Amino acid sequence: EAMRDITGWGSVVTIVFLTAAAVIYLALSGRRRVAVFVLAAVGGGEAVSTVLKLFYHRPRPDLVPHGMEVFTASFPSGHAMMSAIAYLTLATLLARVERRRRVKALLLVLGIAMTVLVGISRVYLGVHWPSDVLAGWCVGAAWAALCWFVALQxxxxGEVEDPDPTPASTGPGQIKGTTAAG
Incomplete structure (x- = not known):
């Protein structure tokens, strides 16, 4: 049952909910162009996933009874791919706008851990071959890396907001380029 819960992290409903939450957070915090970019990055990734599944149309494994019902083709794993796209893209983009290094590291570790766990759950539940998951991770990570590179460019x-200054350049109570004394 725990694996079904974990696999849910890669479901369309969960990905849409978390992406919407991140987009709303970014928009409310004044980073509207980054919010639009996140929406386009995850939405574009979903389109790529759908096209690849339709192109390959690989059947699901039939070695063991499936631990859940599945309705689409097997290759690549959409859950693994979309979790990599969404969680890695969100983690890298949110880490870029976060000031504290520990929070940046936490965001990246959570993005990677959630992506890995979703993929493992798909194989455990018998709904994907390991190669389906590996392909999903690779394509999803490549898409996330491409999105990160495009965001950087x-x-x-100056077409998207600059990240907040790093802790090394700005301390608590300081504005960049000033000291606490004025």
Missing amino acids: LQRR
Whole structure:
């Protein structure tokens, strides 16, 4: 039952909910262009996943009874791919706007851990071959890396918001370029 819960982290409903929550957070915190970028990155990844499944149309494993019902093709694992796309993209983009290094590290570790656990759950439940999950992880991680690179380029051109200053350049109660004394 725990594996079915974990596999749910890669479901469309969960991915849409968490992406919407991140987009709303970014928009409310004044990072509207980053919010639009996150929405486009995850939405574009979902489109890529759908096209790949339709193209390959690989049947599901039939070695063991499935631990849950499945309705789509097996290759690549949509859950593994979308968890990599959503969680790695969200983790990297949110880490870029976070000031504290420990929080940045936490975001990245959580994104990676959730992605790995979703993939493992898909094999455990017997609904994917390991190669389906590996392909999903690879394509999803590549998409997340591409999105991170595009965001970096847009940021350099001033088309998306700059990340907050790092803790090394700004301390508590300081504005960048000033000291506490004034």
